[in-house]
Amino acid sequence: ASLLAVHSGAKAYFVEFTEALATEMKQFEMWLPEEQARWLGDSTPSTSILSSGRPTNRRKAPNIMIHAINLHSVASSSNLSAPSFFIPSARVMAKAALSVVGCGEVFVTAYWRHALMGAVLAILPRSMVVSLMGKEIARLRKLDADSKKKGS
Helix, strand or coil: CCHHHHHHHHHHHHHHHHHHHHHHCCCCCEEEEHHHHHHHCCCEEEECCCCCCCEHHHHHHHHCCCCEEEECCECCCCCCCCCCCCCHHHHHHHHHHHCCCCCCEEEEEECCCHHHHHHHHHCCCHHHHHHHHHHHHHHHHHHHHHHHHCCC
C-alpha cells in the first residue's frame, strides 16, 4: 500500500491535470475524413474549404469526453481487500465507470457507495478523517505483508 502523502499528491495531480486537459479539448474542433466518419455512423457530409480553396467532404468528429473517475478502494490483484459494501470487485467498478462515460462531468464518482463514503467523510472533522485514513493504510499494509509471508 502506498503512503498517504504519495497517494494524495498523485490523486490531486490527476484531478487537476484532467480538468486542464478537458478545458483544452473544448477549444478544438476536430474533423474526420469521410471514410472515418462513416465508420462512426455519421452519414451527413459537411463541406469545408482547404487552404488551397478546394472543397472537401469532411465530417465533424464526435466530442471527446475527458473524465476523472473518483474511486476509493477496489478489490483487485493489487488491493487484497475482499469485496464488501464499500469495496466493489474490479468488475463491478468497471461497470460503474463505464456507466458514467458521456455524463458531461469531468470529475465524477461512478460507484454510488463511494459517493456515499465521500459525502460522509466530507462532513466529519478533518482530524477524524486523517485518523481513519491512517488506520486504513495500516490495515492495507498488514494485508500486503501477510500476503508476502504466505507467498514465500
